[in-house]
Amino acid sequence: SLLSRKGRGILVAFEGCDRGGKSTQCKMLVDYFKTTGRDVAHFSFPDRTTIIGQSIDSYLQGKSELEDHAVHLLFSANRWEAVPKITQLIERGTSVIMDRYAFSGVAFTAAKKGFDVTWCKYPDRGLPCPDIVFYLEIATKDAMSRASFGNERYEKAEFQERVAKVYKELKSDDWRVVDALRDMNEIHEEIKSTVIKLEDNVKYSELKNLWT
Numbered sequence: 001s002l003l004s005r006k007g008r009g010i011l012v013a014f015e016g017c018d019r020g021g022k023s024t025q026c027k028m029l030v031d032y033f034k035t036t037g038r039d040v041a042h043f044s045f046p047d048r049t050t051i052i053g054q055s056i057d058s059y060l061q062g063k064s065e066l067e068d069h070a071v072h073l074l075f076s077a078n079r080w081e082a083v084p085k086i087t088q089l090i091e092r093g094t095s096v097i098m099d100r101y102a103f104s105g106v107a108f109t110a111a112k113k114g115f116d117v118t119w120c121k122y123p124d125r126g127l128p129c130p131d132i133v134f135y136l137e138i139a140t141k142d143a144m145s146r147a148s149f150g151n152e153r154y155e156k157a158e159f160q161e162r163v164a165k166v167y168k169e170l171k172s173d174d175w176r177v178v179d180a181l182r183d184m185n186e187i188h189e190e191i192k193s194t195v196i197k198l199e200d201n202v203k204y205s206e207l208k209n210l211w212t
């Protein structure tokens with residue numbers, strides 16, 4: 001596809017267990033992009049505003065039950081339905097910062113009994129591949145001492161431990177593991193400098209496809 005003269009936007013994903021500060025760091029990075037005049041868009045998954053997202057939201061709040069494979073596919077479909085928007089933004093030079101992505105999809109489902117990572121990855125195979133993934137690493141005991149988990153499905157210490165184990169299997173060279181226990185401004189500085197270094201390298205390259 002044609003890349004504009006200013007180059008494409010970069011695709012950044014934030015991942016990790018609950019209470020690692022993903023949303024805070026996402027917001028800080030988006031604000032940094034805005035204040036420096038870069039075009040930027042912010043996505044969070046699940047996107048609870050779509051029809052698919054509403055079923056996911058109801059499931060997460062425990063208001064409805066869904067079969068485990070079926071809900072896995074809904075989470076994936078909720079990403080695929082955003083792909084036309086994401087690719088158009090990237091191609092037109094807007095960077096996209098995502099709070100959770102396919103790695104959450106795999107980590108949270110594969111943490112359930114009877115699921116394997118290979119099966120879990122398949123529906124997300126071919127999605128736009130993030131240029132970089134920031135994994136905010138936090139031990140479950142530290143996450144729990146930050147604030148008690150809420151009432152949503154999956155917000156339990158034992159399950160989060162299992163999720164963390166799957167994330168470890170998913171790590172690749174495009175991941176930066178960030179120690180989430182540090183001061184949020186310090187973490188932001190580290191993320192910012194990593195993104196700045198990366199920017200020029202990816203601007204004129206094609207976006208890759210995930211897990212292909």
Ligand code: FDM
Pocket residue numbers: 045046060075076100101102104105106108109153154155
């Ligand atoms: N989650 C999130 C999944 O189980 N699969 C997915 O594909 C995604 C994107 O949904 F417990 C889980 C992770 C978390 C919950 O996420 C909602 P937020 O970040 O707490 O809204």
Ligand code: MG
Pocket residue numbers: 018152
């Ligand atoms: Mg949550």
